[in-house]
Amino acid sequence: MSLSQSRRPxxxxxxxxxxxxxxxxxxxxxxxxxxxxxxxVSALQAEIELEASxxxxxxxxxxxHHLVISERRGSHVFYRLADPRIRELLAVARALLLTLLxxxxxLLSAAQGLPEIRGADG
Amino acid sequence: MSLSQSRRPxxxxxxxxxxxxxxxxxxxxxxxxxxxxxxxVSALQAEIELEASxxxxxxxxxxxHHLVISERRGSHVFYRLADPRIRELLAVARALLLTLLxxxxxLLSAAQGLPEIRGADG
DNA sequence: TAGTGACATGATGGAATCATCATATTGACT
DNA sequence: AGTCAATATGATGATTCCATCATGTCACTA
Numbered sequence: 001m002s003l004s005q006s007r008r009p010x011x012x013x014x015x016x017x018x019x020x021x022x023x024x025x026x027x028x029x030x031x032x033x034x035x036x037x038x039x040x041v042s043a044l045q046a047e048i049e050l051e052a053s054x055x056x057x058x059x060x061x062x063x064x065h066h067l068v069i070s071e072r073r074g075s076h077v078f079y080r081l082a083d084p085r086i087r088e089l090l091a092v093a094r095a096l097l098l099t100l101l102x103x104x105x106x107l108l109s110a111a112q113g114l115p116e117i118r119g120a121d122g
Numbered sequence: 123m124s125l126s127q128s129r130r131p132x133x134x135x136x137x138x139x140x141x142x143x144x145x146x147x148x149x150x151x152x153x154x155x156x157x158x159x160x161x162x163v164s165a166l167q168a169e170i171e172l173e174a175s176x177x178x179x180x181x182x183x184x185x186x187h188h189l190v191i192s193e194r195r196g197s198h199v200f201y202r203l204a205d206p207r208i209r210e211l212l213a214v215a216r217a218l219l220l221t222l223l224x225x226x227x228x229l230l231s232a233a234q235g236l237p238e239i240r241g242a243d244g
Numbered sequence: 245t246a247g248t249g250a251c252a253t254g255a256t257g258g259a260a261t262c263a264t265c266a267t268a269t270t271g272a273c274t
Numbered sequence: 275a276g277t278c279a280a281t282a283t284g285a286t287g288a289t290t291c292c293a294t295c296a297t298g299t300c301a302c303t304a
Contacts, residue, residue, distance in 0.1 A: 009146075009150075010216065010219065011146050011149035011150045011153060012146045012149075013219055013223075014146075014149050014212070014215050014216065014219060015143070015144055015145050015146040015148070015149045017215060017218070017219060018140045018141075018143040018144040018149070018215070019140075019144040019261095021137070021140040021144075022137055022140040022141040022143075022144045022261095023137050023261090023262085024131075024133050024134045024136075024137040026137070027133040027134075027136050027137045027140070028131075028133045031133060040280090041280070041281060041282095042279095042280070042281090051263085051264075051265090052280080052281070052282090053263095053264080053265080053266090053267095053281085053282075053283080054262090054263065054264075055281090056281060056282050056283080057262090057263090057282085057283085059281090059282090060282075060283085061261095066222050072270085072271090072281090074271070074272080075270080075271045075272060075279070075280060075281090076271095076280070076281090077280080077281065077282095082222070083218060083221055083222060085214065085217060085218040085221060086218065088214055088218075089211070089214050089215060089218055090136070092207065092210055092211050092214050093136050093139055093140070093211060094132065094136065095207060096139070096205060096207040096208065096210075096211055097132065097135055097136060097139060099205055099207060100188050100204065100205060101135075141291095145291090145292085162250090163250070163251060163252095164250070164251090173293085173294075173295095174250080174251070174252090175251085175252075175253085175293095175294080175295080175296090176292090176293065176294075177251090178251060178252050178253080179252085179253085179292085179293090180292095181251090181252090182252075182253085183291095194251090194300085194301090196301070196302080197249070197250060197251095197300080197301050197302060198250070198251090198301095199250075199251065199252095
């Protein structure tokens with residue numbers, strides 16, 4: 001079982017990586033961590049204003065995908081990016097999107113009938 | 123409605139991008155297109171051995187996310203990457219994964235109880 | 245314009261993900 | 275030990291995504 005993933009073609013693993021990135025809250029969390037090197041859950045929560053358990057679940061997803069590393073020090077848990085390339089990945093994605101957006105202002109608005117954003121009024 | 127996406131914070135748009143990438147078949151398609159510049163649906167189908175309509179739906183998703191561009195010439199439809207940065211994005215993702223894999227051989231195997239792969243036996 | 249090949253779209257059941265709520269664990273302080 | 279703050283885990287209904295099948299459209303040829 002341990003190598004079941006490694007045995008799979010790389011694009012399976014890669015899809016899994018992107019799946020871990022495929023949520024606005026998680027993107028936001030990673031970007032916060034891209035800026036600040038290290039943050040506690042409380043600090044993250046203060047930034048994104050999300051219910052604690054909900055935030056914790058997203059952090060859990062990020063951990064499972066090995067995108068972040070958590071470390072408990074005292075009564076707080078500190079999170080940081082698992083690898084600097086993650087920052088790079090987000091940067092490339094941002095650059096790509098800006099290019100696409102400049103090509104077509106409307107871009108993803110039609111994208112799969114954009115699942116309505118909940119909580120954050122657009 | 124047209125700018126509803128642009129009005130949203132970039133991480134929403136970015137999550138949407140990653141959502142478009144979050145499927146092994148679509149990753150595979152993009153990688154095929156990364157290698158070959160331009161391919162017909164038939165050619166793609168020959169490579170990935172997928173039911174025509176199923177393939178078409180994934181191509182549809184990629185189109186909606188503006189990741190590929192399709193062009194009909196005669197009785198065939200040609201697909202290519204919408205932007206060279208997409209190739210770059212995949213390359214960064216690959217590099218990141220290789221790093222993570224070397225750090226932890228087991229990597230994503232435990233990731234969210236890896237949704238069993240259907241159709242393609244690993 | 246009938247027929248065939250190449251793609252695309254629509255509908256449907258099932259799996260996976262998300263948001264919310266309740267509950268459990270861990271550490272600091274008393 | 276008891277309590278409170280910080281964080282994580284589990285369960286549930288709603289939404290979204292995926293795979294399969296049936297049908298529809300466009301282009302070429304006869």
